[in-house]
Amino acid sequence: MTEIRTPRLLLRRWYDDDLAPMADINADPRVMRWVDDGSVLGLDATAEAIEGWEDTWDDEGFGLFAVELLASGELAGFTGLFVPDFLPEAASEVAIGWRLGPAFWGQGYASEAAHATLEFAVQDRNLDRVVSINRVGDTASENIARKLGMTREREAEDPRYGFPLHVHAIDLTEFQA
Template sequence: MTEILTPRLLLRPWQEDDLLPMAEINADPAVMQWIGDGSVLDLEQTSDALERWEEEWDDEGFGLFAVELLGSGELIGFTGLSVPHFLPEVLPAVEAGWRLGRQFWGQGYASEAAQAVLEWGLQDRGLEHVISISRVGNKASENVAHKLGMTLERETTHPEYGTPLNVFGIDLTEYVG
């Protein structure tokens, strides 16, 4: 699996000792309020998610990276590419996504990590188009999508939870890196 280095971050494969810090991130209601139905995830659910994320690397040739802070080696969350199976109307599509622990918000880490992943996906993985899906009202994620050069492509509704969603996207031809 690939590693990506940015000025402040290491995007790397998941390690066994990432489970507990990622479970702490997933257990924070402020972090999870915009994801799915807004429910937090426990240790077992996080472990299951990590297994799915690792399987996607095998199935798709891309997936979610663990994001490590270079200065401390601390896991701060994830970023990466995935297929948004939960929203069939956008398929086939590849989504850039991110989730960071609350103490790491507002410092530009999500944008820095997502920019590196977008560039990797478009230039190294040969993707022609990448999207980002966020719940309406999640201004922080919308800001990251805008910083990536993405524009709003459609408004829709989550098929399971009924929550309004925005789908942002960018084509390889629009990407300026």
């Protein structure tokens, strides 16, 4: 069972009880503003997504962690690793991603979870490189990438929607946990 504790968070696999709070997060247009084409997701789509995230854990040995607040037990959202196969030029990479409910923004939780995810990537999974792919304009994500020590490598275009993307990367052989 893969679990990580940080000072304020528990990063863990997904439980059935996570569906309702994660669906609320996915149904919020403020959350989905920079995700894919900005469409919100309903309950069924969220259930399907969580199933897919769990499959990735089983298949790849990494995935998106459910991020729980230690103090309250609330689900804040997710942070973790995935294969960014929506972008063919990066389909052989491992990417880091994050999505929290607005109640959990502005408190450093995403950065705390992302830092622990990079530690997991290098210490548990022996990965030597992780990328972060965000839409141009998604300054909150660029801020996290910068704080993690990732550097912007290039621009790309989302082949699904035509949006410009920024690709950041970090050499984990140089990562200071």
